[in-house]
Amino acid sequence: EDQVTQSPEALRLQEGESSSLNCSYTVSGLRGLFWYRQDPGKGPEFLFTLYSAGEEKEKERLKATLTKKESFLHITAPKPEDSATYLCAVQAGADSSYKLIFGSGTRLLVRP
């Protein structure tokens, strides 16, 4: 069964303290992996699309990487405004490929 697992569930950082969020997946055929940021009560905001092992993408303080089994979202020198829930989603290459399989998210809190 296709599965997406995110860790940790929650992460508290001091402003400027860099860290990484993990998204591991077991799917029948990866077609794409997506990272979203979600603020409370709002819709997910698209961050990155990755689709091949070794791929990396960056946006401001965020960098996403992809291997054959997992993806990392690295946050460099985070600021309080980076506090949000970060969702990972995978699109698999089987009959269910028409939908995104979401992980449960990592709730990030950055303290000033």
Next chain:
Amino acid sequence: DTEVTQTPKHLVMGMTNKKSLKCEQHMGHRAMYWYKQKAKKPPELMFVYSYEKLSINESVPSRFSPECPNSSLLNLHLHALQPEDSALYLCASSPKDWYRGGTATTTTAFFGQGTRLTVV
């Protein structure tokens, strides 16, 4: 522009009411989606429309009725809901859906800000 607009932002309705949620995008996307999200949970897929036709219904109760009047609009009609249907309802769109040969880039979904629905 990657904007998906949902109205209303908040909705309170009684169990005997009929209401509708609206979603609009002007990015030329041909796949549109309805998701339901409960607090501290990931979004759950409800419906997929591809080229204005319903292609996926994830066994959603008939009290939820989707409609796609044209390629830019998506509605969700609500009738006789239950308190447990209270949630954040999200609309999303992508250039293509996977069945029509989409790649990871062309199937990237962009979400609206959601409608917070409370059933009383």
